[in-house]
Amino acid sequence: MNRNAIGLALLSAALFGASTPAAKALLGAVDPALLAGLFYCGAGIGIAILRRALRFRIPASAAREAPLLRGDIPWLAGAIICGGILGPLLLMFGLARTDASTASLLLTLEGVATALLAWFAFHENFDRRIALGMACLIAGAIVLSWSGAPTLSGLAGMAAIVAACIAWGFDNNLTRKISLADPLQIVEIKGLVAGPVNLALAMLSGSRMPSLDIALIAGIVGFVGYGASLALYVLALRHLGTARTGAYFATAPFIGAVAALVFLAEPVSLQLVAAGLLMAFGVYLHLTERHEHTHVHEDMTHSHTHVHDEHHQHEHEPGDPPSEPHTHVHHHARLSHTHPHVPDMHHTHQH
Template identity: 35%
Template structure:
């Protein structure tokens, strides 16, 4: 699953990276609330085909065990995060904002260690530090207005850091179900606020464009990130997601002819190095897994997934998602803090 998780994380970063320059264009016609609402509605709408097949899993997100997590995902990831981002985006060029977004990685790492049992080895910490340096280097080229934007975007990143861990730990529902609920509820609230404070109507072509960007850059991107985070941990998944600025910067230069600055080159090189470093894992010790029943995307290629299927339509050789049971197991192997390895260390 490591290969699948890495590919999913990189694709997630690509899809989200292209959202920054397109959002900059759309902000010329929409206020921040309107755009945030339409982007998340687009994400929710994109999940409808999948939800029609597994709609019952939405109820699990509001079960007693998941209600607090789901509420936090909607509040921090769907409402506060995108709003702070779009306000910050108005005050700085899109290329720099794309790189500042990697502060989400730092927030995810810090919150993970302090609150979410996310064990980070030396290589992961090196990746986090490299990302911090990338953000600092970028801020030197922006001046005071850039600092204001950086603070707003940093706040957004901490909101998304909370969202990342809550999403990675949400059990019993598919990534599509999580994305649908967050997109629909956050989209409705943000759009309602945006329409109420706007004196003009929104053109149909602008609505359509925002929904399309939201479907791809938020909807499918979130699903891919969840798959990655559930299999290699929220922080490592976030480092892969950190490739988003590579695409955001490139498109920002193409669309806006943003001024080229040497700090962008340094930042991008540091980000590339960070992605390479975190693929070297050194975390290994004996640990015990308690009996567990849950649902997530998996393959039958490790000691944790040796169960059989009553449904003959499921191909165990391919990646799939369904409810399954893990028996108690004690063993030693290199591992990430995925859904199966959120244990405490002596």
């Protein structure tokens, strides 16, 4: 199990979870649909600036992430449509027609949708331990979100929120397909496309732009809670697979609640403690996973940042960078071996 990747997934969840109290505060001054556009614009613009600043500071001899290729465009386009446009639109439609307690509970279905699609549509492996860990994490999120019995009114709103969770589930699985590419480039494009589209749709529906200071604050929240969080999420995807990354990301509501506890002086509740225990047990089950069997790596040629470990024993061309880690096009010969692994981008084999 890649401990660094787990840390990236949890940090991604922390940034997104911590942005929730800020988003709630901004909703009083900004229309929800418009706020989603401002968040994505902030993510795209902020990551674009960061990406160019890093390119300027990092020497040419250092390892750089592989750029997106033409073959990645369909996966990226699908992720933008599902996660950057359809998801937010469906959510805003649903929130306008659903009470808060029902919406909070339904939003926990994103983790379920992500895992089920990864397991049964994209054929990512799992076992009982991982399924139980996911169930504990989702149960913790439900306990944390519970604020009274959901009502049956507004079926269209509830259906829209469920559809939004499914859209984000597809987004997460499609993004995994391109996770070996530069995560900053992925987030930059996603933000710079989804942000203006959401803004335009919000303006067409009658929303008005807030004052400049409110828009800037929303952009900063979007950069941290959506841009930086998504870049870390993509890095975790390449090392952990979709379902496991989604499981760690399911801790975001708990982290958001803790942030509200610290910064807004909210009281510690039995609900928060119970949710924390459930989520801690779920994370423990994932952390202690051991999946090992004989598996085959088929022939593959691709480009990404790597070192010469047991999966990267290839010859170098004259122009390839000598130092490690480095990035260049390389070929994986067919290999059969046994070792502990998770469904990262080099272990997508069938079981």
